Structure formats: C-alpha cells, structure tokens
Amino acid sequence: xxxxxxxxxxxxxxxxxxxxxxxxxxxxxxxxxxxxxxxxxxxxxxxxxxxxxxxxxxxxxxxxxxxxxxxxxxxxxxxxxxxxxxxxxxxxxxxxxxxxxxxxxxxxxxxx
Amino acid sequence: xxxxxxxxxxxxxxxxxxxxxxxxxxxxxxxxxxxxxxxxxxxxxxxxxxxxxxxxxxxxxxxxxxxxxxxxxxxxxxxxxxxxxxxxxxxxxxxxxxxxxxxxxxxxxxxxx
Numbered sequence: 001x002x003x004x005x006x007x008x009x010x011x012x013x014x015x016x017x018x019x020x021x022x023x024x025x026x027x028x029x030x031x032x033x034x035x036x037x038x039x040x041x042x043x044x045x046x047x048x049x050x051x052x053x054x055x056x057x058x059x060x061x062x063x064x065x066x067x068x069x070x071x072x073x074x075x076x077x078x079x080x081x082x083x084x085x086x087x088x089x090x091x092x093x094x095x096x097x098x099x100x101x102x103x104x105x106x107x108x109x110x111x112x
Numbered sequence: 113x114x115x116x117x118x119x120x121x122x123x124x125x126x127x128x129x130x131x132x133x134x135x136x137x138x139x140x141x142x143x144x145x146x147x148x149x150x151x152x153x154x155x156x157x158x159x160x161x162x163x164x165x166x167x168x169x170x171x172x173x174x175x176x177x178x179x180x181x182x183x184x185x186x187x188x189x190x191x192x193x194x195x196x197x198x199x200x201x202x203x204x205x206x207x208x209x210x211x212x213x214x215x216x217x218x219x220x221x222x223x224x225x
Contacts, residue, residue, distance in 0.1 A: 042215030098205050103155035
C-alpha cells in the first residue's frame, strides 16, 4: 500500500507570494495533520482535520490555512510568505483522530 | 502538554543493543508514550507506542517504568540504518478533540560501524 504522499517535494518562492501544498493520506485514513519543521528543530503542529472538519490548530498566524476534501486529501495554504516560513512541511495521516499518525516525506519550502 | 526529557545525543556501535531513555515525570493517566524516529531528509517514522505494559514490535521494544515516569526504547541490534533523531512523545487519548503530536528536540543517535 502507498504511504502518505506529498507534492511538490521542493518549492522555491519569494517573499509575499502564496503557496499551496498537497497531501494524500494512506488509503482508508480519514484524518490529516500538518506540521512545520524548521532546520534543527522538531516538527511543530499546524492543523488537524478529520472528516473535512478542522479539529485542532497550532500557534500559527492566520496566513496559514488548510482544508480537507471529500476524498480525505488535504491542502495547506500559506499567504504572504515570509523568510521565516522556510521549512519542511510534513503531512501525517491516521485512520481516526486518536490513532497513530504516519508521516509523508514532506515538502521543502524555501522562501527567498 | 506533558513534556519529555531526552539526552541530546547518544552513540552506539553496529550490532550492539541501544537503550534510549526518556523521562516524563508529569505524565497523566491517559497519556500514551509514542516513539518516532526521523532519518536525514525524511519525514518522521512511527516506531512504537505503549501505555503501561512493555511493548515489542519488529522494529524495537518499549520498556515502561512501573510508575510511568520514564521509559526506554530498545533497539536490539543497531544497524547503520538506525542512525536518526529519536523522539519520545506523550499523546493524550483521554477524549480531547486535539490529538496532535508535540515534538521536542529528540535524541540524535549515531551508530558507528
């Protein structure tokens, strides 16, 4: 079975631009979570979705938004990019909210 | 969120056992202990989790202290592919609506050939 997939793998943007990152969960998984990992740190929680509803939000500004689609895939959107948004963005899926989360390979975003 | 304390780094030799400690003195009764690892340039990989009893799977063993204030991840025979950052995470399954994972800095495991 395919694991969590994310696209694109790498992305370069400039300050002020907008970016959309995509995630496809493991087949049968209904929950998707997003994390940001800056260099040298552990991943930080951004959002959790379950059955298309937001079920948790981390301490991130309103420039960050996400949604989950009927097929359980998800998008993370970041507006007005800042240099500090440069990071590895990780998507994790789980069968239910409380079940084990499995991570994708991440999208590496560089903001210049 | 309950916090965990891990050594910044550890070193091991190939084919020897590795014991990675984690302290979590403020653990609550509904916190599960999860371990993930992250190899260079990859997303975190689930290793094992447990509540009270010791747990074994094909990757590792998890030994949980009787008072649950500490735990140890055991890799029975380290290989070069086990070199990674290992994260010990407490996750509340007590019925709250937010089941996020709160990562610390983890333990960087170096495996020597």
